[in-house]
Amino acid sequence: MLPPFVIQEVAKRIAGEIALADEPGRAMKKWREIFEVTQTEVSKVMSVAPSVISDYEKGKRVPGSKFIKRYVNALLEIDHMRGWRVTRLLAQRFFGISAQAIDLWEYKRAVTFEEILTATKGYLLNSTFKPTETVYGYLVMDSLKTIEELDAKDFTVLMGMSYKKVVVFTRVGTGRPPMVAIRVSYWKPSLVVLHKPVMLDRLSVRIAEKEGIPVIVSLADSVSDLIDALRSLDSR
Numbered sequence: 001m002l003p004p005f006v007i008q009e010v011a012k013r014i015a016g017e018i019a020l021a022d023e024p025g026r027a028m029k030k031w032r033e034i035f036e037v038t039q040t041e042v043s044k045v046m047s048v049a050p051s052v053i054s055d056y057e058k059g060k061r062v063p064g065s066k067f068i069k070r071y072v073n074a075l076l077e078i079d080h081m082r083g084w085r086v087t088r089l090l091a092q093r094f095f096g097i098s099a100q101a102i103d104l105w106e107y108k109r110a111v112t113f114e115e116i117l118t119a120t121k122g123y124l125l126n127s128t129f130k131p132t133e134t135v136y137g138y139l140v141m142d143s144l145k146t147i148e149e150l151d152a153k154d155f156t157v158l159m160g161m162s163y164k165k166v167v168v169f170t171r172v173g174t175g176r177p178p179m180v181a182i183r184v185s186y187w188k189p190s191l192v193v194l195h196k197p198v199m200l201d202r203l204s205v206r207i208a209e210k211e212g213i214p215v216i217v218s219l220a221d222s223v224s225d226l227i228d229a230l231r232s233l234d235s236r
Helices: 004-020 024-034 039-046 050-057 065-081 085-100 113-119 143-149 152-160 176-184 202-211 223-235
Strands: 103-112 122-124 134-142 166-170 191-195 215-218
Touching (some): 004 024, 004 103, 024 050, 039 050, 039 065, 113 191, 143 166, 166 223, 176 191, 202 215
Parallel strands (some): 191 215
Antiparallel strands (some): 103 134
């Protein structure tokens, strides 16, 4: 199973290319062929006649944003039934190492640190917290996998995606490994959340203070609960 955010990001890439293409119909046909889907198959999922798909692909009709979204979702739904074969390859091509993240989300609005603190059921670890400062998304990473499986270059790529975001680390022991990794990284997150650390050490706090990065310790019951709470901030 692919993480939901990966599927969403693939959909955005494809829909964006179709919407911005000089000939949207040709772009639609190209992506349908990449997914190895027939006009009949996609029309069935979309509940339209095959001739409708043909007209759009031939340029006889110009697709609006809603139709493009339905078209792309139909391609993905069919690929889902086939085991995400094409989507998995596209995710690797589009995002590379970012698919190693547990979740990645872009907010539709500015979300304050105070809102993140409440949503994560957290408490503050250091004194650099500014309640009214904002982030525009979050990145959730498995602390153990980050340290054990990612090299410095891969971690830098992921941190590069953390601009104006909160980075959440799960499966945290002392908190030292992820904070040390952030310490040596060129890119710095706006805010860090450590989910239910086993036992924090003083070095983690000192690094956070030195880097000027506010850190929240989350007491959310589970990672899924934590992610649900962070996503729910978009609906407020």
